[in-house]
Amino acid sequence: MGTRSKSGTRTSATRPSGPGASPAHERDPAAAGPLAGRWLLAGKDGRLSAYARAEGGLLRWTERSPGGPDWDGPDLFPTDALTDLAVGQGLDGYAHFVGRRRTRDGDAETVTYHHAVQYQSGRPLGPWESLGTLYQRREQSHRGGPPTVAVDGGGAPYVFVRNAGRGFHVRRQDAKGAWVAWQDLHGSKTFEGGCAGSTSEGRVLLAAPGEKGVSLWAQGRDGGPPAKGADVPHPARDGSLCLVETAPGRTTLFWHAADGSGVFGHREGAGVLALGGGPAGPGALAAVRAVVDGYDCTVLAHRAADGRCALAAYPTEHEAAGLWWTEIGEEGLGAPALAVDALGRVVVASIGVRGELLVTRQKDSASLSLGSWHRC
Numbered sequence: 527m528g529t530r531s532k533s534g535t536r537t538s539a540t541r542p543s544g545p546g547a548s549p550a551h552e553r554d555p556a557a558a559g560p561l562a563g564r565w566l567l568a569g570k571d572g573r574l575s576a577y578a579r580a581e582g583g584l585l586r587w588t589e590r591s592p593g594g595p596d597w598d599g600p601d602l603f604p605t606d607a608l609t610d611l612a613v614g615q616g617l618d619g620y621a622h623f624v625g626r627r628r629t630r631d632g633d634a635e636t637v638t639y640h641h642a643v644q645y646q647s648g649r650p651l652g653p654w655e656s657l658g659t660l661y662q663r664r665e666q667s668h669r670g671g672p673p674t675v676a677v678d679g680g681g682a683p684y685v686f687v688r689n690a691g692r693g694f695h696v697r698r699q700d701a702k703g704a705w706v707a708w709q710d711l712h713g714s715k716t717f718e719g720g721c722a723g724s725t726s727e728g729r730v731l732l733a734a735p736g737e738k739g740v741s742l743w744a745q746g747r748d749g750g751p752p753a754k755g756a757d758v759p760h761p762a763r764d765g766s767l768c769l770v771e772t773a774p775g776r777t778t779l780f781w782h783a784a785d786g787s788g789v790f791g792h793r794e795g796a797g798v799l800a801l802g803g804g805p806a807g808p809g810a811l812a813a814v815r816a817v818v819d820g821y822d823c824t825v826l827a828h829r830a831a832d833g834r835c836a837l838a839a840y841p842t843e844h845e846a847a848g849l850w851w852t853e854i855g856e857e858g859l860g861a862p863a864l865a866v867d868a869l870g871r872v873v874v875a876s877i878g879v880r881g882e883l884l885v886t887r888q889k890d891s892a893s894l895s896l897g898s899w900h901r902c
Contacts, residue, residue, distance in 0.1 A: 556881025569647030570619035572868035592868030616677030679728015719765030809861030833857030
């Protein structure tokens, strides 16, 4: 399909060369849905990249220049039977990818985890390296949920996996880049859809829904693995959580209520916050801070029950100002994504039902008025 210019005309896609990159084909591969995590990312050069999963690999679209509107891609990177792909990003702009692989030897199944890095916008991924199994004993090696990843202030990735005890394990790199052995973070009765992130100072956080509500882990300021904190006693839908930093070193967590009653948030000192939003489809919420009408605002998006993108914004950490949700665009697959482009404009992305990338962006910072959607 290539990319489309602002007028809707086709432009040719530039595909990367090197290990792991696919050759150009007459027909572009279709996305099956976005990667888990914040899947629309800004690189160090200011260009946005969007990531999705496809049969046989990982898809990537990249802005041709900072601020768009044209995109190159999709580019397909084979993943050799990896599933449950997730992405996270560090302060250095590097994008870290993790996935899970199941292999079978007779009646025995083994689950291993794998990690790769993209260092620059539009460049190939580095090689996939194995992080091994969560458990070394053969009879337990099939256990372990889908991974999620966050990156600390030193650029070290932290890979989180729900374990057989329904808590979480982590495997992380140390200051020299060597992988530390899997560590048990404890916890219990969680679901698989955990959400990981980090603050602007690089402190790593993990949240997971479960039977007791939302479980939280936070890294100490001296580094090391995140420590278990108090649970938030509010049932959240599995796979719906997202984190965003709303003040220096302070984050707000968002989720869909398990009973379908709408979007809720939580922030230390503020308790549980009801944010409306109505019934929702599957997938995580997306959140980003941006300037709207001269105010620092938090913009939220989620997949509505009919598959379209529901969008709202409010002054950051002033939820009492109220939110008004609006459905935009057309039906999509999985969670939408939000980012701020190189010109400071909010960008909304989703994966269309035909497997293409759909993108719209803020016309200017005077309001949250969005331009036309582009198919990439």
